[in-house]
Structure formats: structure tokens, C-alpha cells
Amino acid sequence: MKKELKKQIIEELSKEFTSDVSIFYADYKGQTVKDLETLRKSVREAGGKARVVKNTLARIALKNNGIEADFEENNIFIWGEDQITLAKIVVKHAKDYKDTFKIKGAVVEGEVKDAAYIEEVSKLPTKDELLGMVAFMMKAPIAKFAWGLNKLIEKKEQEN
The missing domain is CATH 1.20.5 (Single alpha-helices involved in coiled-coils or other helix-helix interfaces)
Structure with missing residues (x-):
């Protein structure tokens, strides 16, 4: 990936990953394109966004907003302002595809949260x-x- 493209992605994500949004991340290894499109469509309908991003670029974008987070392996990032609705979508997708989609955590109001937190929020x-x-x-x-x-x-x- 060219340096210019990386800078552009970091700028976009830095604008998006503010403390006003909730950011969920999950391992999508084994998901088909159709499975991910189903997730993206649900997220879009809820007013959120979903995107596969390199961990380094996501880490830098979050760091630009004063948030320290660490990611491993493949991740899809889902973010938006409606924390509860997005949590419900992510948890439902994880239950529907339990072998290929695993919730890792979230960044909510500038704090890193674990998968158990997302489960609890989805029940609200x-x-x-x-x-x-x-x-x-x-x-x-x-x-x-x-x-x-x-x-x-x-x-x-x-x-x-």
C-alpha cells in the first residue's frame, strides 16, 4: 500500500474515530464476502459504518484521538453513534456466524472495552x-x- 493512500486512510479514520462514536472490532476470519456484506448492510441501515482496516492504521487513527488500543490478527471495524443498536447488530452477527465471527472488543467514549461489555450493552x-x-x-x-x-x-x- 502506498504511503499516500495510508495517510489518506489514517486521516479519514481519525475524523471518524472520535470519542462521540462507539467502535467495535471483531475477527472475521472465515467469513465469506456475502456474510460481510450482510453485516455491512445491517450496520449501514443503523447509521453506522463497517470497514476492514489494517491494525496499524486503525491504531494510529485512534492514537490521533488520544485513544490507546491494541489489535491483533484480522479485524473488521464497525463504528457509529448509536452504541446499543450497533452492539445488537454485532452480537447477532456473532451468534449467526459463531465459527467465523468473533467479537474482540470495543472503544466506547475513549475507553477500551472487552467482548463481555458488548454482550451486556446489546441487552439494553x-x-x-x-x-x-x-x-x-x-x-x-x-x-x-x-x-x-x-x-x-x-x-x-x-x-x-
Whole structure:
């Protein structure tokens, strides 16, 4: 790989790998192109990005943002702002392809995390799920009030 291309990749990744994004990395050895495209499509739909990058280039890009991380062997990097959704996608892909896709770790808010952390995060509800829960909680008292009023009206009608 030419030096100019390496510099360009490092610049791009340095802009992308800020502390605002969560970066997941996994071993993809044995994955087919179709398997990786399935992962990339899911990540893209969630507003994230996925890319196979040389470890040295990723390490330099992270170091440019003040993050110390070490990677070994082949890695695919998945990053984006929605940590929970991306964790769910990565964990699901790891379960679907357990022989060829192994989660190694993540960089979240500038801190290096292990695979167990990603598993735990994937169990949390997403932002949309939380908003749905809040909407349901707000709707419940109104629905009960309306039900009570309806019962009162029915009772008055029966009395007449």
C-alpha cells in the first residue's frame, strides 16, 4: 500500500474515530464476502459504518484521538453513534456466524472495552424502544381515566 493512500486512510479514520462514536472490532476470519456484506448492510441501515482496516492504521487513527488500543490478527471495524443498536447488530452477527465471527472488543467514549461489555450493552433497550416505553407509560393513565369515564356513562345509562 502506498504511503499516500495510508495517510489518506489514517486521516479519514481519525475524523471518524472520535470519542462521540462507539467502535467495535471483531475477527472475521472465515467469513465469506456475502456474510460481510450482510453485516455491512445491517450496520449501514443503523447509521453506522463497517470497514476492514489494517491494525496499524486503525491504531494510529485512534492514537490521533488520544485513544490507546491494541489489535491483533484480522479485524473488521464497525463504528457509529448509536452504541446499543450497533452492539445488537454485532452480537447477532456473532451468534449467526459463531465459527467465523468473533467479537474482540470495543472503544466506547475513549475507553477500551472487552467482548463481555458488548454482550451486556446489546441487552439494553434501544432509544426507539425506550421512547415507546415512555409513550406507553404516559398513555396508560389517560386510557384508564377514559375507561373509568366510559364505565360511569354506561352505569348512568342503565339507571335511566
